[in-house]
Amino acid sequence: MSMSSEGSLLPFSPTLRPRLLPRARLEIDRLSQQPVLLYPEGVMMLNETAAAILQLCNGEHTLADILRELASRYEASPEQLQRDVYEYLRSLRDQNLIAWLE
Amino acid sequence: MRLDEQQTRSPSSSRTHQLEGDGSQTTPGQTLRPFGLLAELTYRCPLHCPYCSNPTQLLPDQRQPELTTAEWQRVISEAAALGVLHLLFSGGEPLLRRDLPVLLASARAVGLYTNLITSALGLTRRRLQELQEAGLDSIQISIQADEAALADGIAGCPGAHERKLEAVRLVNASGLPLTINMVLHRGNIERLPAMIALAEQLGAQRLELASTQYLGWAFANKVALLPTKVQVQQAERIVRAAQERLRGRMEVLYVWPDYYAERPKPCLYGWGRRYLTVTPDGAVLPCQTARVIPNLHFENVRQHSLAWIWQQSAAFERFRGSQWMPEPCRSCPLREQDFGGCRCQAFLLTGDAANTDPACSLSPHRSRLLAILAEAEQQSGSSSTFPSPFAPDGRPLLPIRFRTNPKPSQGE
16 A cells, blocks of 8 residues: 555554544444444534444454455455545544554 | 634545535525534633633623523434534533533434534543543543643633643543644744643644734734734744644644634634534524624524524524625625635624625725734734734733633523
């Protein structure tokens, strides 16, 4: 995989297990019935893909597991999927919403 | 607490509903949705911070008893039905309400994300356990400075700083997510590196560095609290470096000082668009300082439902959309982005809440704001640094009005 200088801020090893931190909570929004991520002073309305990624971020699945699982659910090239998932996880990490377990 | 700095990020793989700016600015109240409710449980507080956003005075008809437990529970369930996702328990000092765990449990029962905005005075191990068992999601503790003497001087409360540090240790041991809030002003801005270091040492997951907003008590103390432009620029550099260095470990949020900006802040992302405040006596406001604006009648949850007040009341409709705007806002391409700034600030600086916020350089009343800066500047002489309004031992060196509690009220 390629690592941009920005990307190198993240440990990209596929054996790492991302975990949503306790400060963030996944809920179903009662008005829209859509999944929503709640965290201190923040609201992130999620589409299906984002919610699927977050549900897998429980500290048990490795990054490789998550990519495999998503590939089986969605039609996307592995490269595209990997790029999207990494970018999303990096934005969550930058906001201190996920931790990486070795 | 700084509700107006709502943070959202969109994952590239996700369509997200951004809190700021979704194109619905001109829709009426019926289709606008509040995302956050600030529940001011009480105006009582052990601290006397001279920049408090609480009202400096209450009119006789605003000195009503605090809402009861049952009244707050009704407000909470009505808020959830209206679309609110965040409930911020604030005050005054919300820990002074004995029924706080009951209210937290009510909030969690309807799926709300709960945050306690507190001085942490009165947060014992047992109290914290009660709050956690009731489902508290996160806690925000205010710290006034990096050293006890100065911090206690700013808060007007001897011993407060040490008690806060003890409470932080309890919070960390409990595993509850911690935000540290530090309000920046001339009395502590030179201490910023040490203050950031303290927040790191305290294990905060989030640090709010909030420039004083000159509303409430802060407006009364603005000449003593305003930093210089040089101080502000230096602070910004320090914050940016800290944000970069701490990325992924501690979220560092910076609230910029709008007195030194060219464009006003998008105050709460527009009047009656995203947020509600319910005051201790049940008045419903678009923001916590709105009662400073005269000739607006804010309805009370004791007489009306929260939904009716949000959707129908005249006070909430008053500054929605852009029809109310004067020039230069009315034809400004940024009118849907900054909403003309802060209505309370417009009133405080110009006498009319419908004017453009003078924090905008295009405001015809800009000179009022510049005059205040000049008045503060006079204190600095030829120095680029204003003298701190506090001695290192916390003694005030300038005339400062410390916050006082409004008349005691009954209730819970």
